[in-house]
Amino acid sequence: MTTDGDGRPPPDSAAPPDSAAPPQSAPILDQAFDAGSLYTLRAAVVAHATEAGLAPGRADDLVIAVHELAANAVRHGAGHGRLRIWRSEAALLCEITDDGHPDAQDAQDAQDAQKVPEWRTEPGHGLSLVRQVADHTSMRSGRDGTSATISFALAAPGPPFRLDRQEMDGCTVLAVTGPLDLASAVQLSRTMEDVLNDDDKLVLDLTNLTGWDSAGLASLITAQQQVSATPNARMILAGLPAHLEQHLRQAQLRDRFTLADSPIQAAKTVSEP
Amino acid sequence: MTISADTQITDLTVDDHACLTFGEPEDLFDLTAAFVRDGLDGGLKVVWLSDATPDRATAELARRGIVVDEALASGQLVAASYEGRLLAGQVFSTGQAMTWLAREMATAGDRGLRLAVDMSWALGPVTGVEQLPEFEEKVAAAVAGTTVSVLCQYDRERFDPVTLASVAAFHTRSVAAATYYADVMLRICRQYAPPGIRLAGELDYQAAESLALALTEAIRLEGDVTVNMAPLAFIDVACARMILDAARGLNPGTPLRRMILRCRPGLAARFVLLGAAEIPAVRLVTVDDH
Numbered sequence: 001m002t003t004d005g006d007g008r009p010p011p012d013s014a015a016p017p018d019s020a021a022p023p024q025s026a027p028i029l030d031q032a033f034d035a036g037s038l039y040t041l042r043a044a045v046v047a048h049a050t051e052a053g054l055a056p057g058r059a060d061d062l063v064i065a066v067h068e069l070a071a072n073a074v075r076h077g078a079g080h081g082r083l084r085i086w087r088s089e090a091a092l093l094c095e096i097t098d099d100g101h102p103d104a105q106d107a108q109d110a111q112d113a114q115k116v117p118e119w120r121t122e123p124g125h126g127l128s129l130v131r132q133v134a135d136h137t138s139m140r141s142g143r144d145g146t147s148a149t150i151s152f153a154l155a156a157p158g159p160p161f162r163l164d165r166q167e168m169d170g171c172t173v174l175a176v177t178g179p180l181d182l183a184s185a186v187q188l189s190r191t192m193e194d195v196l197n198d199d200d201k202l203v204l205d206l207t208n209l210t211g212w213d214s215a216g217l218a219s220l221i222t223a224q225q226q227v228s229a230t231p232n233a234r235m236i237l238a239g240l241p242a243h244l245e246q247h248l249r250q251a252q253l254r255d256r257f258t259l260a261d262s263p264i265q266a267a268k269t270v271s272e273p
Numbered sequence: 274m275t276i277s278a279d280t281q282i283t284d285l286t287v288d289d290h291a292c293l294t295f296g297e298p299e300d301l302f303d304l305t306a307a308f309v310r311d312g313l314d315g316g317l318k319v320v321w322l323s324d325a326t327p328d329r330a331t332a333e334l335a336r337r338g339i340v341v342d343e344a345l346a347s348g349q350l351v352a353a354s355y356e357g358r359l360l361a362g363q364v365f366s367t368g369q370a371m372t373w374l375a376r377e378m379a380t381a382g383d384r385g386l387r388l389a390v391d392m393s394w395a396l397g398p399v400t401g402v403e404q405l406p407e408f409e410e411k412v413a414a415a416v417a418g419t420t421v422s423v424l425c426q427y428d429r430e431r432f433d434p435v436t437l438a439s440v441a442a443f444h445t446r447s448v449a450a451a452t453y454y455a456d457v458m459l460r461i462c463r464q465y466a467p468p469g470i471r472l473a474g475e476l477d478y479q480a481a482e483s484l485a486l487a488l489t490e491a492i493r494l495e496g497d498v499t500v501n502m503a504p505l506a507f508i509d510v511a512c513a514r515m516i517l518d519a520a521r522g523l524n525p526g527t528p529l530r531r532m533i534l535r536c537r538p539g540l541a542a543r544f545v546l547l548g549a550a551e552i553p554a555v556r557l558v559t560v561d562d563h
Contacts (some may be wrong), residue, residue: 039458039475042507060539067509071478126510132546182539186559218542225550 027084028052033070034080041083042067045094052087053154057182057213061133062152066094068126069148073098077146091135092152099145132251133214155179158210163187169267171201177208180216188216192223200233203266207239217251224256234258238266280446282307282465287385289422290413292444294429294437299471299504300450300462301426305389306337307465308424312387313344317420320351320377322359323391327352337466355394365394365401367408374412378421385420392427395436405436409443424448451490454483461487469499469533478511488519498523502536503560513547523554531556 029048033041045066049059066083073081078100086093131137134150141147161178172195180188195202204223212220220237227235238260240248248254260266282304285291295301305321312319323330330352331341344350358373359365378386395402409425416423425444427437441447451463459474461483470487491498500516502508520532533556534544541559549555 035479038477038479042475057539057542063507064509064543067477067507071509071511075478129510129543129546182542185542186538213542214546215538215542218545221545222550 025086025088028087029083029085031083032080033074033083035074038067038070038074041070045083045085048085049092049152052092054092054152055155055179055181055183055213057215058152058155060182061214062092062094065130065134065150065152066096068130069096069150072126072148073100073146087154089154090156091154093149094151095147095149097145097147128252132217132253135247137250153211155211159208161187163191165191165195168203168263170271171203171267172199173203173205173263173267175205175208175263177210179210180212180219182213182215185215185219188219189222192226196226196230196233200230201270202227202233202235203238203260203263203270204235205238205263205266206241206244207263209241209244212244217253221253221256234270236260236266236270238263280448281451281463282448283311285311285422285424285446285448287420287422288416288418289424289445290409290416290443291422291424291446291448292441293424293426293448295426295449296429301391301428302333303337303465303471304448304450305424305426306334306339308387308389309334309350310339310466313339313349315385317385317387318349318351318381319344319387319389320353321389321391322353322355323389323426324355324393325352325391327354339466359390359394360399363397363399365399365404365408367401367404367411370408371411371415374415378415378419381421383420387422387424389424389426392425393431396428396431406439406443409440413443413445453487454480463487463491464499464501467499467533468494468496469501471501471504472508473504475507476505476512477507477509481511481515484512484515488516492519492523497531497533499533499535502534502540505536505540508540508543510547513543517544517547517549517552517555520549520552520554530554533558535560537561 029044031041031044042063045063046059049062050056054062070081070083073096077098081096081098084095130150135153136149136151138149139146159178161176161180161184164175164177166173166175174188174191174195176188178184204220224235227233236258239262240259245254245259248257258269260269280291282293285308293304295304309319309321321330325333331345331350334352335341341350345352359370361369374388377388395405412423412425415421425440427440429437450465452460453463453470454461459476459480460472461476461480462471463469464471468491470491472484476484516532516534523530523532532554534541534549535558536544538559541557544555544557549557
């Protein structure tokens with residue numbers, strides 16, 4: 001978590017604490033929450049996300065991100081908080097604030113209470129998933145409370161999903177066009193199984209990939225795991241657009257994949273003995 | 274949190290005359306599948322009378338892992354309607370029903386018989402339905418001390434409490450699905466076939482204690498554990514992690530115990546992002562949206 005200069009949360013106004021947001025606009029959703037109203041908060045978020053044009057998979061991602069941040073405020077912060085969502089032309093911007101004093105010991109006690117002694121619990125919490133699904137995430141924490149801001153880009157008009165398969169220099173190139181999401185990810189997964197039956201050198205050409213949701217991201221992770229489990233198989237992701245590569249880094253998933261700038265370069269590399 | 278004090282379906286033995294109450298068709302099919310599975314495994318003849326067509330009834334059993342084809346072909350398993358057994362047209366009489374039961378018991382002989390009867394026939398416009406308590410009393414007398422067990426299945430949403438109370442006394446046991454949590458938003462209950470738990474609705478950290486109890490009890494049994502989340506619309510990170518931690522804790526001995534996570538594609542993606550595919554015991558099975 002980062003703390004802003006004077007350790008205070010952003011001023012309480014209609015404008016979110018992010019220069020990317022429309023400073024003058026009113027939020028499309030402004031809702032207080034506590035432990036008893038997380039369900040209604042999720043229902044309101046999914047309704048507004050869908051209304052704003054987020055595809056079903058992205059709307060689910062927004063819901064889990066807001067829920068995790070709100071639940072964090074309830075459990076480790078003031079016990080209640082406030083969600084505001086603004087809509088700009090390009091994105092939905094969500095701010096979750098609470099005015100609590102996140103006491104380090106209380107937070108630790110709360111976490112300890114959640115542990116089930118028989119099972120090994122993994123470090124980390126909902127925040128890592130928030131970073132995986134949101135386009136941008138920022139946190140501020142100070143004496144007067146905490147504030148988390150996440151943004152979800154609204155899909156720009158683009159080509160529909162398509163998957164093209166061709167052979168190049170002794171390897172198989174799968175080119176993805178359009179969004180890799182809840183609706184299309186299953187096609188990539190099925191094709192991956194077919195390809196791995198025929199060939200163990202694979203280039204995934206993502207030059208024309210326009211975006212993904214968690215289902216799309218999961219299908220890439222699963223594809224890499226299938227490749228890793230196949231003896232001698234290799235897969236290189238080629239031409240991943242810069243903003244999506246940046247997202248991979250933020251999600252701490254970049255190291256799982258081998259990237260190349262172009263399909264031609266990837267085909268050369270993947271075919272090397 | 275509610276924990277049922279009822280007998281578990283898997284605890285039934287010979288000469289039980291048990292009263293099963295269920296709240297939704299999923300419960301009925303699940304509990305019946307466990308009753309049928311254990312009967313077939315024990316070499317008993319198994320008969321299920323219900324208002325579902327025999328094809329639908331056996332398909333529901335097959336969907337829950339019961340190997341029905343062989344048992345149907347050999348006559349060990351029979352799924353049938355009420356007509357000619359409990360009912361003649363829209364008329365019920367205890368005499369006719371008991372004659373049918375005696376014939377079934379004689380046919381099964383020493384092999385033993387498990388009989389499940391969906392009692393929803395008594396909700397229809399049936400003449401003679403007032404003989405229901407008398408019928409239950411006679412069934413109790415007929416199966417006592419035999420190798421026959423009878424499971425009467427009552428929909429607790431559709432039968433009135435007075436009727437349920439009037440027949441309860443004639444049963445040796447009462448059976449229901451173990452329920453760990455139930456309110457309008459969420460239900461956490463045991464699943465009997467295949468064994469595990471079923472989660473329906475929206476699940477977040479506030480029900481983590483009930484989830485932990487359900488998982489602990491499911492893991493205490495032997496074999497694979499199914500976490501059926503097909504009817505689950507939302508799960509938060511705390512609960513998803515708890516399920517994955519439980520899978521990590523399954524002893525990786527021989528044979529390898531697996532945890533089968535059945536869920537919709539969106540939830541499956543969440544489990545992948547949380548590391549499900551790196552856990553050897555986990556098998557993710559995606560199901561289509563309802």
